Amino acid sequence: MNLKSLAEALGLSQTTVSRALNGYPEVSEATRQRVMEAAQRYSYTPNSRAKGLATGRTMMIGQVIPTTLKHEMVNPVFGDFVAGASQALSEHGYDMVFTRVPDIDESRIYREFNARRVVDGVILQGPAISDTRIPLLNEIGLPFIVHGRSSGVSEPYNWVDVNNRRSFERATQFLIDLGHRRIALLNGLDHMDFAFRRRQGYLDAHADSAIPTDPALMHSEEMTEEYGHRLAVSLLASEDPPTAFLCASMIAALGVRRAIQEAGLRMGPDVSVITHDDDLSYLKNGSDMPIFTATRSSVRQAGELLAESLVQLIKDPSVVPIQKMLEAELVVGSSTGPAPKRT
Amino acid sequence: MNLKSLAEALGLSQTTVSRALNGYPEVSEATRQRVMEAAQRYSYTPNSRAKGLATGRTMMIGQVIPTTLKHEMVNPVFGDFVAGASQALSEHGYDMVFTRVPDIDESRIYREFNARRVVDGVILQGPAISDTRIPLLNEIGLPFIVHGRSSGVSEPYNWVDVNNRRSFERATQFLIDLGHRRIALLNGLDHMDFAFRRRQGYLDAHADSAIPTDPALMHSEEMTEEYGHRLAVSLLASEDPPTAFLCASMIAALGVRRAIQEAGLRMGPDVSVITHDDDLSYLKNGSDMPIFTATRSSVRQAGELLAESLVQLIKDPSVVPIQKMLEAELVVGSSTGPAPKRT
DNA sequence: TTCTTCACTCAAAGCGCTTTGAAATTCGAT
DNA sequence: ATCGAATTTCAAAGCGCTTTGAGTGAAGAA
Structure with a gap:
């Protein structure tokens, strides 16, 4: 019909x-x-195609997933984010479309998105430092919003981000206040903007308390359980082991916990652990008493907020840059305690 | 231009x-x-819309995510599945589109998909027992393929599934051979087809060895870490605790492990654990020596295979029902051991 | 009664592409 | 030269919708 x-x-x-x-x-x-x-x-x-052809609207929001950087997609955080975003989008009649492309082609795809009129707007995930996609999208003129920010990009753009620097500064300060002096940082990949900011927070807290940092304690990699485990094992076995770990993700923190237990130590009394907690629905950090002391910020909510903003942006492209900063709360669990006295 | x-x-x-x-x-x-x-x-x-309008093709594959059943989307397994599927789809020029809808509307959406000619085919996730979406899609005539199967649906349909019954039968048998007699089953939600088949496997193995089953040991719920933990805590504290746990997911198994450790027991020597392992990229079960003994089957690969099949189906709808059964391998890790002697 | 207005409704022109059926051109064969 | 077949190109008709600009009646004003 x-x-x-x-x-x-x-x-x-x-x-x-x-x-x-x-x-x-x-x-x-x-x-x-x-x-x-x-x-x-x-x-x-x-028929939505006919309608789109006639109106110039597609009611679709695009997300480009670079193929070789498999992390984005499989990262559990991504699932929750998408859940939140698509929830909000659907309320406005938008669907979400994913395009996987080889890394090199990414810029071409955005141009195509625009030329082929296949989406009304785009969500940009996992911005790197000085991310080139931002100027590209600005130039193309396709409405977009970034999940995160990109240090080094000077032109204006729309974003929703967690205050990563502040939350890691607070977490580090919390550990310092407990007497910890050797705090290991298990960070995300170096070139990612969020990792950069978290490291800043970590460094700032050390600087504020005039505590020296040790490069041997600062690491960055893809946030898997294995990585957390491997690194914690080697650090705990080192000459001058850390008394605390600051992790960028729950998943990595699980690996750290495993390493601590394997070493015959207790998480909390012997070794402290703080992690960032994206409040994933399948990996809750305990509902009553949190297992991990954590900087918590729901990535699902971030997704909703971001989607909402994007819809608004498409409706009225003249709105000033949408820039929303979310603060993470510091919830105290049983994974932290005073630094053990040196023997 | x-x-x-x-x-x-x-x-x-x-x-x-x-x-x-x-x-x-x-x-x-x-x-x-x-x-x-x-x-x-x-x-x-x-312009893809114009092209689609003229050709009747959209180069889009749809996936409908019921809103209230939030699990689908946020389930970490979903991320890996989508990664695999979209990978394969992109190689054939297809994109993936997600539509979130209130539960009740789901059937309406499929009809709309068809009427609005918005997608060329559909992937059906998380089939329940006697899932009504299958006859619906058959009736509509929209090409689709199911990730899993649906017991109780007699008409033919296309699917890709893991041999859940067999893998859980083998896992159970493995535990029985080790001398375990009280094996707890932490299963997925009751109405899900995969959970039903896994329970069948569990029951079959018991029956084969003439070992009675205890309803108190069989549980089904959403497979979160918390659920695994909560249940293991209460079971371990019970009158006649299980000596082994069979889990439907790594995430739940992590919770079980936590409970075991909190109870001052060792996983392996004291309490055995086997889990199904979807081989998630962010939650690897150890690369050299697996942590958990597990029935392993890459959900990412399943996604690829399924996508590939769907593309083929769209190209030539006359192909006989595509039905692909994947076998999970049983990998032995350090989480299992002989049943401890009764004190 | 005649002229305006207003409230509805309509035919037709796009939107950008594919595809049909016909026309023009070329070329070897008669 | 002439013809037919093969090759190449074209104009125009959709695909299903929105939107413009015009048309039709009926109601109200003169």
């Missing part, structure tokens, strides 16, 4: 039917009722 | 240009070269 046949069935013109359906004022209430009812009865749904 | 202007610039008709671009034989090689080169130079990309 298409517009034409519906119009014929009703004995009306396509124009009138279209107008009635889309709520234009030029059609009488009686007619509108009749049309609506018929549309219902014949279960007519407009 | 659109077809029309490109054709004008070349002094050719739209037809010829379109044909040249789409590799039709009716155009001379020389002309084709000229057109190709011009398309490149003007960086012309066809």
Whole structure:
């Protein structure tokens, strides 16, 4: 059933039917009722491609996933983020489309997105430091919003981000206050902006308390459980082991916990651990008493907020840059304690 | 730049240009070269909506995510699955689109997908027992493939699934052979087909060895870390505690491990644990020596296979039902050992 | 009664592409 | 030269929708 046949069935013109359906004022209430009812009865749904072709709108939001950087997609955090974002998008009638492309092609894809009019806007994930995609998208003129920020990009752009620097500064300060002096940092990949900011926070806290940092304690890699485990094992076995760990993700923290237990130590009394907690639905940090002391910020909520902002942006591209900073809370669990006295 | 202007610039008709671009034989090689080169130079990309409108193809694969059943989306397994599937899809030029809808609307959405010609095919996730979406999609005639199967659906449909019954039967048998008699089953949600099959495997193994099962040991819920923990805590504290746990997911198994350690027991020597391992990239079960003894099957690969099949199906709908069964391997790690002697 | 207005409704022109059916050109064969 | 077949190109008709600009009646004003 298409517009034409519906119009014929009703004995009306396509124009009138279209107008009635889309709520234009030029059609009488009686007619509108009749049309609506018929549309219902014949279960007519407009063809979205035709509609898009005519209106220039697609009601789709794009997300490009570079192929070789497999992390994005498989990262559990991504799932929760998408859940939040698609939730919000769907409320405005938008769907989400994922395109995987080889790394090199990424810029081409954005241009194509624009040329082919395949999406109305784009979400940019995992910004690196001085991310080149931002100037690119600005130049193309495709509405977009970044999940995170990109240090080194001077031009304005829209973003939603967690205050990574502050939250890691607070976490580090918390450990310092407990007497820890050797704090290991298990950070995300070096070139990622969020990792950069977290390291800043870590360094700032040390500087504030005039505590020297040790490069041997600062690491960055893909945040897997294995990585957390491997690194904790080697650090704990080192000459001058850390008394505390600051992790960039729950998953890595699980690995750290495993290493601590294997070493015959207790998490909390013997070795302290703080992790960033994205509040993943499948990996809750305890509902009553948190297992890990953590800087918590729901990535799902970030997704919702971001999607909401993007929709608004598409509706009215003239709004000033949307820039929303979320603060992470520091929740205290049983994984931290005073630094053990040196023997 | 659109077809029309490109054709004008070349002094050719739209037809010829379109044909040249789409590799039709009716155009001379020389002309084709000229057109190709011009398309490149003007960086012309066809508008996909217009193309879709004319051809009836969208190059999009849909996935519907019911809103209230939030699990699908946030389940870490989902991320890896999508990574695999979208990888394969992209190689054939397909993108993936997610639509979130309230539970009740799901059937309406499929009809709309079809009516609005918004996708060329659909992936069905998380089939329940006697899942009604399957007959619905069959009736609509929209090409689809199920990730999993649905017991109780008699009509033919396409699927890719892991042999859940067999893998859990083997795992259970493995525990029985080690002398375990009280094996707890931490299963997924009851109405899910995969959970049903796993329970079957568990029951079959018990029956084969004439070992009675205890309803108090069989549980099903959403597979979170918390659930694994909570349940293991209460089971370990019970009158007649299990000596082994069989978990449907790594995440839940992590919770079980935590509970075991909190109880002052050792995983392996004191309490055995086997889990199903979807081989998630962020939650590897140890690369050299597996932590958990596990039934392993890469959900990422399943995604690839499924996507590949769907593409094939769309290309040629006449192919007999595609039904692919994957076998999980049983990898032995350090989480299992002989049943401890009763004190 | 005639002229304006207003409220509705309509035919037709796009949107950018594919594809059909026909026309023009080339070329070897008669 | 002439013809037919093969090769190459084209104009135009959709695909299903929105939207413009015009048309039709009916109601109200003169």
